[in-house]
Amino acid sequence: MTAAAEGSPAFGMTRARRNALLQSEPVQGLALISPTLVYALILLVLPILAVIAHSFWTKNYLTVDHTFTLENYRLALTEPIYRDLLWRSLYISLTVSFFTVVLAYPIAYFISFHGGRHKSLWLFLITIPFWTSYLLRVMSWKVILGYNGVLNSGLMGLGIIDEPSTALLYNSTAVIITLTHAWAAFAILPIFVSLEKIDRTLVEAATDLGDGPVRSFLRVTLPLSAPGIISAALIVMIPTVGDYVTPKLVGGKDGVMIANAIQAQFGKASNWPLGAALSVTTMLVVTLIAGATVLIIRAAQRLAR
Template sequence: MTAAALGPAADTPSPARRRAWMRSEEARGLAMISPTFLYALAVLFLPVLIVIAYSFWTQNYLDIDRTFTLENYRQALTEPIYRDLFVRSLWISLTVSVVTVAFSYPVAWFISFHGGIHKNLWLFLITVPCWTSYLLRVMSWKVILGYGGVMNTGLISIGIIDKPLTSLLYNSNAVVITLVHSWAAFAILPIYVSLQKIDRTLIEAARDLGDSRLKAFFRVTLPLSLPGVISAFLIVMIPTVGDYVTPRLVGGKDGVMIATAIQAQFGKAANWPLGAALSVTTMVLVSLAAAAVVLALKFTVRRIR
């Protein structure tokens, strides 16, 4: 006799089966991840939904008009000032990511392949700057690049320049330099982990088959470490687009990024819906740019091989 013939009661699990399921590995696994999932939902997902909801509303003085509208997105995408800030923010973020990964990869490669028994010491030294406040690290670069700072003083002392340069600070180059230094450790670590997982016998096999060290690197080491490179790139790129402190302190008017405009809308302008629309637009643009970069990296490595 089928379950349908027996009626709805046949589809209901018995108390014994329910108790058995509660003691199963599946139930324990769900019980273990449920608090974490709920916490992530409350802390990450719900705030994003609130921001998205605000982006479709309108600010009427001190009140919020909850009538659906796309006017905020029209301003975000058509106003020249916001377009320029989007382009500048993406350009600075991409530049910082490329430079950071380019400098971090050799460091991670050296530690992984030639660190020997001192690998942990090297990793410890790399993370030491992260022990200090992010604000203090940004301020230190303001002192280094300033008119009477370490850089100008050093260049004058060795005779390269006659008077201090004013072009070292308060521009997009200062923002790039500061962000590269601040995020270098976060790029080195995922690349190092990816390099550590590479089976060294694969490199030896490539060398035995006639590849030079350089060719073996491009055919074996680089492709196998690509997940670490992609992780490092995204770890650097995504936060730097929305960085507010660094452009504020060392960027000047030429280094202003979109986060400054977003802060202004949520602050003095008191236009939360427009600020939310700028935030959502930034998230979408960053996601598209990140996806394009990942595909470009994979295609480039595939062509190199």
């Protein structure tokens, strides 16, 4: 036996090991998702890290001072204007989520329980508004809610009001109405899916045990569709907190939201560190609220038993 003779099988084994490694499931899985992973790292994780880094720096006239500071966060949390904007954004997005879910549920319920053979047709019809650009849809709400708009003319024609109401447009209510409409489909779909998953014999069993239609809905259908309600609420709430197109177009002075302030800091005011601190603060608050929403809906579900 020579060392060479012993060495060659050893070499063979490392090769076998390398092959085994390449064929192992985790490695193959990683290889499969790597394009997406790289994409996500470069376009999602890096920018967020950059934003977080900026939030701890300071803006001097034309340069950025890279000394660590919490000053931006102090401003973001204590300056009344930012606090108010954040509160208003949260208020708007929670209100929008609430109304979107409340309005979407009956539609999803109807399609799931009474859609019959036409379920896909109904779902298709719901997507039709999305064939036009979001800007056009917001603009059309301007036409409806405006001073000389459809709603005002209609109400005046009916003699309900004497002069056009200015309470309809350029305030947070206008933002809420527009966003509720815009996000309806995103709420209908998850609720629809969760309703579809409910075994219909469960409703029959509830009926068999003495429940009328309302009680069986409250005791069986509603609690079992809670996952859909949670996803719908989150899907609407999370992006609407940071919306800035809608408040810009229909919000007026009273409808400004936190994202408009962030945009201003990154744009005109050219104070990236403050803008970054506002972004991170908003992100954290949204995370907390989203977590709280899940917990509240779960608790309500438990109470309904």
